[in-house]
Amino acid sequence: DAGITQSPRHKVTETGTPVTLRCHQTENHRYMYWYRQDPGHGLRLIHYSYGVKDTDKGEVSDGYSVSRSKTEDFLLTLESATSSQTSVYFCAISESVSGGYQETQYFGPGTRLLVL
């Protein structure tokens, strides 16, 4: 258990409204990620962070912004939600496996977002 929580777990919103999803971790991990998962596409990276105030874009960043003002919180904002952003959103952290050089990821429980 990597101590990752996401809120809200479910949300229904209307097209054009802003939406913010929160990811919270309790174990001081440096790297945090936001993914979306859609049928036929697998997990796709939206944005990631490598430290407080340090973020970078992923594969599908258009229409999304992020912020990380504290180590433990990584926020994902849909500036003006569209129906194409209906998806399941997962937050993740990464850490070394068994103390070795390899790193792997652990995921939060996900947020199901429906944009009407």
Place this chain on the structure above:
Amino acid sequence: RKEVEQDPGPFNVPEGATVAFNCTYSNSASQSFFWYRQDCRKEPKLLMSVYSSGNEDGRFTAQLNRASQYISLLIRDSKLSDSATYLCVVNRAGNQFYFGTGTSLTVIP
């Protein structure tokens, strides 16, 4: 070409069967390899890392062939509880991870 490709299945196998999943990756600079398991409406969870020499964890065996850019997962003596989607994951450098779309497994009583 996708970074990671998997046969989506579905694989429907009887209890006790042996089943193998394959995965190919496109970038030869990929460094770390993993199999994740994802249950319906849940988050992906790490099943096992994949090492160059191959590795085993109970009924699960993972193999890596760097020359062919190919990863496999073998499940022996399948249990009903093995029913899930299995994701192949590749780490190219640092903290960039690439996911396959997953292979669906259903173990039938």
